[in-house]
Amino acid sequence: MNLFNFSIELGFALPLLTFITALAISYKCYPIIIKVSNLKNLMAEPNQRDVHSTKTPNLGGIGLFIAIYIVIIFLGSYLEFNFLLNLLGAIMAMFFIGLVDDLVGMRPKSKLIGQIVVAFSVILLTNLRIVSLYGLIGIYELPYTVSVGLTVMFFITIINAYNLIDGVDGLAGSFAITANLFFAVFFYFTANYFMCFLSIGVIGALISFLIFNFSNKNKIFMGDTGSMVLGFLLSYQALHILSLDLNENFSIIFSKDFIYIIALFSFPLIDTIRVFFMRIKEGKSPFTADNNHIHHNLLKNGFKHWEISAIASFFTIGVVFLVFLFNKFEINIMTSILALAWLIAATTVKNLNLPFRSFKIYKRSFN
Incomplete structure (x- = not known):
């Protein structure tokens, strides 16, 4: 009996087992990582940009990596052997890029080169790439070299x-859970069971991470170790959606899946485009670190960390639902609607201080 037939007979037992396995493994890892980090002083030192004032272990990505790696091996018979080896090798490479950066620091250029090498290896060895823009600005099938270049850019961007939204407790973890819920549902209805169960496993690992990330006593950050691995997996899962031949039951909803993917990543993409534009406008390098991210603006206006995480998750769900409402429109019209939603969101963040200052004054008048 193969794993597929076994999973059909067990119904929800296999995805549940995947979820529990990832949850339990990562949950057991974090106390050990925190203890070792404290003993060896492997901590994130607070600086002027950080929202935390005390040294905190930042190797939570190790626990995420271990749990996800074991889940991939556990589900390995669902995937072709070359895909399996490539995926395991890719996330291991991303893990070490993040780990080196967390432990001793790494120049942005070096990290970028590492990410490009990993992206190229995935594309060239598995042919997983963006092959069409589905009529966006009149472009359909892409030439091979353009397809490869665009896919590498997609990997690097995501x-x-x-990585840039990992600035407050829970934000990066909560967003990844929201995205993986979307992926799990999509892959389930398109019968891509490996990717579905992988998404469920990632959710399990992230839930246990958030327990410690939100903790006051045993707090831990995912660090670049975690954000590199999760960022790669998010882009990898998205590319799998773009490569699927949709079945009849699902093609009605996701006939324009490229726009749904862009909508799903709205929060980090808006944040990145916004801060890059502001830095360039001020004559700075777009890669200069600052406190102008969306989560910094929300913090300044009195939002708590968990509230910012909730806002990001609900915003993501809302944007995807907005695109769904206009699914019958032509793809360029849908893109225009999405761009307008992004512009409104970016403008709202920029001007948050005005309504919230008025609210605080109004609130004080009743005290």
């Missing part, structure tokens, strides 16, 4: 945009 990985680094995700």
